[in-house]
Amino acid sequence: MLEIANLSVSYGRVRALDGVEIAIKGAGALHGIIGPNGAGKSTLLDVVTGRRSPSGGAVRYRGKDVTRKSVAWRRRHGMARSFQRTSIFQDLTVREQLTLIARHLGDDRLGDVIEVMNLGDCLDEKAGRIAYGVQRRVDVALALIGRPELLLMDEPGAGLSAEETLNLFLHLRDLVRDRGMAAVVVEHDVDAVFACCDVVTVLDLGRHLATGAPAEIRADARVIAAYLGSAA
Secondary structure (H helix, E strand, O other): OOEEEEEEEEEEOOEEEEEEEEEOOOOOOEEEEEEEOOOOOHHHHHHHOOOOOOOOOEEEOOOOOOOOOOHHHHHOOOOEEEEOOOOOOOOOEEHHHHHHHHHOOOOOOOHHHHHOOOHHHHOEEHHHHHOOHHHHHHHHHHHOOOOOOOOEEEEOOOOHHHHHHHHHHHHHHHHHHOOEEEEEEEEEHHHHHHHHOOOOEEEEOOOOOOOOOOOHHOOOOHHHHHHHHHOO
């Protein structure tokens, strides 16, 4: 579904990403990306979704080189993203903003998104007045409009309690499997990642450190030394 090949991003002499290689395989799988602050996780999502150009390397989506494709092109062709900070319109009702995006993308299956993200009870409330946990669900719902094949999420648990984050991740895992999507999620809550993700990648100082099943990553001495030891 997605191939990140020898990807690098430089800011002057600082390398935010340094030769990162990751393969996101098959539909129905949730792929977690973890690592210390400054590891390059959000930068990686920016490059994959076209919001930042790499200094080197390539991004391939469904076998096609999309490294220079625009954000809009990627969205139209099945790649969607939710953000660390909610991208909702505070002064619009939930219904108004979902409808706005649905019209823009030509998606007439909005009822399915509302149901799957359990938003029926807040449709006519202004987004700025609903609970923050519900705002996070609205943000994911906006990304789901258009039925993307690849969903990328940047810290969907930001601002939520550990219990709320785990519940959201359980919901996302079921959603990805039911819809047959591939999904990549960057998250600091490693317990939620290990509980719900099928594959986990660890970045450290802009470099790929390890990829494997959650149990393998938990036991990896390099990961423990670089991240999990200090995070525990």
